[in-house]
Amino acid sequence: MTRPLRIQYPDAWYHVMNRGRHQEALYCDNKDYTVFIDLLQEAGAIWKIKIAAYCLMTNHYHLLMQTPQANLDRCMRHINGIYTQRFNRRYKTDGQLFRGRYKAILVDAENYLLELVRYIHRNPVGAGIVRRPEEYRWSSHQGYLSESDNWQWLYKEFILGMLDEKKAGQRKAFLDFIGQSDSEEIQEFYKKKNLPSFLGSNEFIEKIKTKYYKIKKHKEVPQSKNLEPAIKDILKIVSVAYKVDEERLLKMRRGFNNEARNVAVYLSRLNTGKKLDEIGAAFNIENYSTVSSIIVNMRKRSNVDKVLAKRLRQIDQAVKGQRQT
Template identity: 50%
Template sequence: MSRPLRIEYPDAWYHVMNKGRRGEPVFRTHNDYNSFVGLLKETIEMWNVRVAAYCLMPTHYHLVIQTPDANLSRCMRHVNGIYTQRFNRNHLLNGQLFRGRYKAILVEGDSYLLELVRYVHRNPLEAGLVKELDKYRWSSHQGYLSDSRKWDWLYKDFILSLFSIEKAIASKMYKGFVSKGVPEEINGIFLREKLPSALGSDRFLDWVKSSFFPAKFHKEVPESKMLSPDAERIKEEVCRSYGVSRADLYRSRRGISNEPRNVAIYLLRTLRGDNLEEIGRNFNINRFSSVSSVVERTRRKMSKDPKLRRRVEEIKTSIKMSQA
């Protein structure tokens, strides 16, 4: 039997899950749970992924992650492989831990993303592991209710910003949202024997179908590369959005931020997967670490600035439309 098609593109969101072989526990001790969370933190740094939510249950796990570099398969191979090695070493075992690679559902952002986070976080309650969701230690639900810096690694600010730009209000709205329970429509999807490959609006599903499923017949070309937008198109759309010239895009003055330039660099990195050296040459930046800093600063600013985030999403939409 052939493996399921993995739909990968920059900034895609996924619900990822995996279960123990024959329903056996994959988390036996507190050390196992902590080891997996530690591995998630390592994976964020190593593979440049964003973990927005997680829930670890005795026999399985759920993750809500975003992949700026379109690298879900490589990232999850690392997570499952390294955790299996550590689990087996700690429990003097060997062999396969999980029943297979993993299952991943591509998820549309915004409203469907919120439903997914709610579904993942309510798992311990629905399974009868706790009577109060706030008491469950092995999920990121507590992180959404906390201001502690120990949760800084969790990509929760973007999710909370979908409720409100005011953190305190957003956290309160999130808690109320989760307490309402998961709609039957969403629950029904995850009760199916065969899970869908994508979850979202009809428009989103049509886009996925037209963009990716024909691509499986062109196996010699990676999907992420087939659908990568032209670099010049990215620059053109950034200039159009900001009303600046191409020359303005390349200007760099010490101590003065050039937002159009930073956004262009961010999009070249996340939409095309251009390496730091390529981008550096493109923008006359000598130190590759400086390119990486621009990408990270822009990412952080987007998580806190709804106006910038909307602008970047509009630019990305224009780029996608030009590819259609």
């Protein structure tokens, strides 16, 4: 029996969940939690998703995300697949980590978005782990209370704006709202043994079914996929920015030229949606793990090197401009 296709369309909101196989732990220590959160940031950058809330429990996770490019499946394959690889490599195990395909509930954002942020942030409270959401480290609740740049990747301004249009009152409004218990409707919904695929009004559900059940049968390639730039376009833009020949970007070298090559690799991952081995083949890199290391190192460097970060933004904008022409 084939599993049903998910309904995916631009700007859809989803509550995504998954559990460890046989209720086993997904996160064994702080490093595991951190690796997964880093993956969320990476996925947001690569797949252009907007993560508004998350909560990582020992054996399961909750994510609230919007997909401007209708690419939930590709994004979640990246998150679950890469995390499984890193978990297995670290603990010298192999095989399946998650119990199966993730659960994604399509959300009526107009009526339920705020309630889902509260439900996700209060998950540790409901489990009896903490008394207040702010006491739990591994959720996005801390990000909503922080003004640090480390949380810029979290799509929180939109949520806070729903609570109070004035920035000065948003933090208090957020704490007051999260401090309340989940509504009876939300509690009853998530008590169900088999969760429905939709959380929304009857009007919302009928609208989605009528519009998208027919469309999904055709399995059309999203327009965003057709607009993805080719690696050759990125090579051209990077070669101009760094004033080096495109051929040099395809060879390992030390120094400034190697930075140009690494930038091209990094932006190829960020903008094309290509797999690591596909990017490696384009740059004559034999091992996909080398590609992964380049991407991780570039991200870390850009967090501390302002000159590099500025250059990356400029080149990335040029790449996006190329895609839109």
